[in-house]
Amino acid sequence: MLAELRPALIITRREVRDQLRDWRIITPIVALTIFFPGLMNFTAAQAINFVQRYGAELVGERLIPFLLMVVGFFPISISLVIALESFVGEKERLSIEPLLSTPLYDWQLYLGKLLASMAPPLIAAYLGIFVYLFGVYRQVGYTPEPALLIQILLLTTVQAVVMVSGAVVISTQTTSTRAANLLASFIIIPVALLVQGESMIMFWGQYSALWWVIIGLALIAVLLIRMGITHFNREELLGRQLDSLNFRWIGATFISGLKGESRSFKHWLVDFYRNTFSELAWPVLVVSLALLLAYFTGSSLSTTFPIPLERINLEAVKDGQIEGLEELAFLSAGGVFTLWYHNLRALALATLLGIASFGVLGVLVVMLPLGIIGYFSATLAAIGISPFSFLAAFVLPHGILEIPAMIIAGASILRIGATLAGPARKGTIGSAFIYAVADWVKVFVLIVAPLLLGAALLEVYLTPEIVLWFFAQ
């Protein structure tokens, strides 16, 4: 293992040495390591003196850890620039080709550059943190809780990993630093929002919440690193010459993905069920488990956020009417299409969110209704109605079609997300993505939309009758 790491470290050493010869990188790092913590010390001391005059010591207490986090964050913000320069800059100058011609594995090159982009800013950040802590100790005698210090160090590290691994993903999809800098806003904006959120946590004083931030960021970092390793390869680096949109190619690839290699409609249908649909087996399993998890999470939340029992009136149902039911316009023939449209729209939104989040947010959207069902079944259980009865009356009559439709739709969304994070089996990431979207269209048109239409019909014409019949017993 160490022998395999050695080439990566050779790359790291060269790049770090190169950075240390570049005054454009050295100057801000030195400034943020020495001068900025000094400025923060001064700010902290002044602020504490000021707020103490008004008896607001708490603000001062919270300000010192907050500035500790800021002192750590500023130097690592440079890592984004270094990473873009290291990955896409070298690609743009074509100095990467001799490296690609050496017997290095793609991951060794990736790891070497990743470490090189993070090491100097991270060392600067750690130094800055300790310079700052030394200063505040001298000025006001402040020493952080060991847990808080570990949290800040971990947070700084994991933020650097996220930014650099995100920069690599951007770099693999562009051929110029200009384009990469434009795309970098996809990292800068979320990270800026994240730092704002972290600031709120710091002033709120709920430092334990930082652990969740660290875990969340670590998961994102793992996903981005996996995506980076997948796409930082020779083929993608040298196969792309221009950042241009080739609509003709996109259209042709999409049509080819839709048609496959079929010669007739019958052959096409058989091919769809044998290949495209069967490829969803694993995502279907994952989404099914996610829906189960959503159901039980919803159930458990019913005790945390209970509905007052007196607000639940099932007597009306026993009388053959449900309060406000007549106001629901979709319980009519036209309502079938309203429901169908609503469900299709929700799944389209889930798809868009899924594309932007490797499938994760898409699956979360699909999980939401099951979470609500779980919540209500547990709530009704509290007043003595069996969850099985609730499910049998309210959910299953139309859910028998709707839930499979949601699972298959979620699986299809997850598969699109997986093509972005995983290796392309044929062609480039672009073609793999277009093929996945074409498969998504086929799945939606041939399976999801018909199932949802059937579910809407059942929901309008069957479910209300069963509910009324069931509760009248």
Place this chain on the structure above:
Amino acid sequence: MIVTENLSKKFDDFLAVDDLNLQVSTGQVLALLGPNGAGKTTTIRMLTSVLRPTRGTARVAGYDVIHQANAVRARVGVLTEMHGLYDRMFADEYLDFFGQLYGLAEHPRRERLEELLERFGLTGVARKRIGEYSKGMRQKLALARALLHDPPVLLLDEPTSAMDPESARLVRNAILDLRSAERTLVVCTHNLSEAEELADQIAIIRLGRIVAQGSPQELKKDLLGPSEYELRLATPLNGYLPALPMGVRITAWGDTWLRYHSSSPQTHNPEILRFFLSQGYDITDLFEIPRSLEQVYLQVVGNGDLRQNREGRYAG
């Protein structure tokens, strides 16, 4: 040493290399010629296992470029079209870095890089930053990098471009020195006289396909027809054109000279000489009209253009 079968590469909807079949034996030098964008660099990249072929196979130094990519890269030295040097590094530091990536131990690495710096006349500037190097010096340094691990296969993309004549000669001589029974070279170049000087085999690529392949002599014979000779006389012909042997065709003549194509110069030339001497003509000279690779190249590429214009697509 290098064998390709139907090697093809497609980028999205652009077919860069189309069914390329090559066989370059150990000890041979192949020159890949072709206009810009013909697919030469893509071919080199596939032979270096940097790009994955879309279709077909290739074996380099006995290894498959798809399934044994790292083994291929360890045995290939590449001079890329763009040198890809790090301007802030020193030349010796740069070679040392690549030597480490090729897994050379420290002592032999130092010896090898000093030898190469000496060979390319860079010893005196080894501690100068590469950014201060001239174009020619950069090219020599890039070539030194390609030779660091003493590879059995060398792929050189434009090895003498941007060089002054003296440096270009130095590099050409180095390439000639590198020819050995154990080494295979592929040279991509636009310099046709260089290709003729260095190569045993020529392959002309156009729109991703090989449109002509063979030794320089074979290509000249196949594409330009039989050799042409010029006979110079001391006494004028005065409009007399003799009947020459079968297989000889007079192409041009003047008062004291005539040119002819011969399909078999070994038999025809002595016959023609004997004939003119027997007729009382004094002969001052008989020589073969030199034919360059450039004529072959223009013929192939020009024909390709003509065909493409006629048919609306390339029929190479």
